[in-house]
């Protein structure tokens with residue numbers, strides 16, 4: 001079964017709208033875990049628009065599963081990750097003006113720097129993952145720098161409307177997943193997934209882990225966090241052709 005990591009950033013988005021203490025990303029994370037999430041993801045953005053430094057410490061300490069920390073490869077974030085020591089970091093590119101992560105990291109153009117960073121993280125026992133677009137050259141670069149895993153960006157797949165374009169992008173994701181697995185990299189995926197579009201992604205046999213946030217947190221408003229996570233796990237199982 002694919003592991004579901006629930007991203008609770010947008011619980012903090014609601015809290016930060018009022019700069020108060022509720023709702024709590026940790027409470028949401030614990031509910032997600034109770035419903036079967038195998039891990040929790042948070043993205044500490046440079047502008048701190050949702051998750052704050054203290055959330056990273058509180059969530060890391062309070063959850064019962066594993067913390068995947070998404071971050072840009074900046075000195076500030078690296079220092080924080082080395083101090084907090086999450087289970088895994090996922091490097092993402094970050095532009096201040098973007099609403100959400102817009103694309104994958106360009107690993108090819110910064111192999112030396114990323115390789116140095118990977119060594120530092122491994123020195124502290126932190127798994128090193130890279131968020132990349134479904135592109136074979138990027139996957140090969142991830143292998144060269146000895147990353148543990150790649151997270152394939154499903155954002156474009158989830159935004160396309162024409163069935164032909166969706167099929168083409170899905171094929172790109174499938175080929176990238178196969179190439180990464182052949183290279184010995186663990187294969188994860190995420191961005192923009194919902195109850196429906198997750199099924200074709202879950203059907204890709206190499207994918208071991210999914211990061212899903214915005215849709216689950218939104219759905220939690222209507223049906224509660226536990227029900228939303230349970231329904232997502234059911235969709236993933238359906239995509240895999242398994243019973244949950």
Ligand code: PXP
Pocket residue numbers: 007009043070090092100101131151189190191192193211212213214215
């Ligand atoms: N993976 C990465 C690298 C991301 O930046 C995000 C968004 O923070 C996600 C997965 C989750 O995407 P969504 O919130 O659209 O489910």
